[in-house]
Amino acid sequence: MKAIVQDRYGPSDLLRLEDVDKPTPADDEVLVRVHAASVNAADWHIMRGDPRLARLVMPVAFGWSGPKRKIRGRDFAGRVEAVGARVTRFRPGDEVFGDLGFADGAFAEYVCAPEGVVARKPAGLTFEQAAAIPLAGNTALMGVRDLGRVRSGQRVLVNGASGGVGTFAVQIAKSLGAEVTAVCSTRNADLVRSIGADHVVDYTKEDFAARGERYDVVFDLVGNRSLTDLRRVLAPAGTVVLSGGGVSEGGSLVGPMGLTIKALLVSRFVRQRFVVLNTVTSRENLETLAGLAESGAVVPVVDRTYSLPEAAAAIRYLELEHARAKVVVTVDQPRP
Incomplete structure (x- = not known):
């Protein structure tokens, strides 16, 4: 073959x-x-x-x-x-x-x-x-539902909303009843709106960490912001979910793993939750995603x-x- x-x-x-x-x-x-x-x-x-x-x-x-x-x-x-x-x-x-x-x-x-x-x-x-x-949908499902514990009425920010995981995360958060803010570039703003984002922050024009908004859950899929920035937009008892990120720069020693290591250390001393997503493949989650796709909740x-x-x-x-x-x-x- x-x-x-x-x-x-x-x-x-x-x-x-x-x-x-x-x-x-x-x-x-x-x-x-x-x-x-x-x-x-x-x-x-x-x-x-x-x-x-x-x-x-x-x-x-x-x-x-x-x-x-x-x-x-x-x-x-x-x-x-x-x-x-x-x-x-x-x-x-x-x-x-x-x-x-x-x-x-x-x-x-x-x-x-x-x-x-x-x-x-x-x-x-x-x-x-x-x-x-499979991987992108399962990552989004575990990040939003399992680690983020997103509930109806909560405010969720997805950094990297137009990527593979991000497009699923926006839709899954919406299916759970959340108010979703998507962070992406100008060319992808219409895309994330079309899949349900309530608000769009164009990072080429505006810094989401400087807007004065607070969120119950921040799902960071880029790994390009400091813990200070992420804490600034997080509600006092909110949750930051970290998943991968990083871009190809010809090779790195630590890459996005540096942010996750810092987050795990900081989380011991603050009320806000910092959790690192380790995606695990399961038939049950694939079947859940299939159901969401068949219902039209996720496209x-x-x-x-x-x-x-x-x-x-x-x-x-x-x-x-x-x-x-x-x-x-x-x-x-x-x-x-």
Whole structure:
């Protein structure tokens, strides 16, 4: 089968389209013919081994000189081709989507995935839309619902609202009854309004930390503001949820991890909550996201699509061009 592979850390130029062995499912796995896979910031972080500190603290994904897994990509959508002996929820022909986690391997014609990280594709969505959901949607769901504990009537600020996670976070917060303020650039203001943002702060014209507004929950997806700035806009008993962030600058030692380390230290001494999101893939959350998509409460937003041979360009676009919403790789067009 065809797959996008990588041997050592570096830019997207190192990614290659090669023939590799088709995987065989274990007893608890499903073999999926991939129709679409989406690109996440995690892909370029692992591709580059950036930040370098991650190579020490996250050995499940990072080796010292190259990624632990050869094939890039984690989000996928497609059709089940075969199932392992202990799989009970799926059978060949089922349309599914899922997140491989740090196992990676979605930028390929086939993937094997444990039954527990796969769910049925939301009805009415294309494979491209379904592939856009897993990691970004789950990150938003856990950040807003689980760590942020967002309730109806609360005021929520999403910094990085037009990105992959941000577009889901805005919609999920709205579905929970929150009043949502989205921080983004001028070109993305109409986008975040169209998915439900009540207020938009254009960071090219205005500093959200200087507006005098307070929020019950601040979901920071960029990692470009100080703890002082974040505390300034937070209600006295509010919560800051930190998730990733950082941009590609040719390599860093600590990157966005520096902010999370500071937040964990500060949180011991202040009333305000600072929590760091560690996204965990689960079938239950995927099914929740599928339900939100089927009800229309959440609509995946796809910025651009690329073919599998263009996967390196897709990652480059996400990494360097300030892509909005989700970038998707079309692997194999389904036959009628």
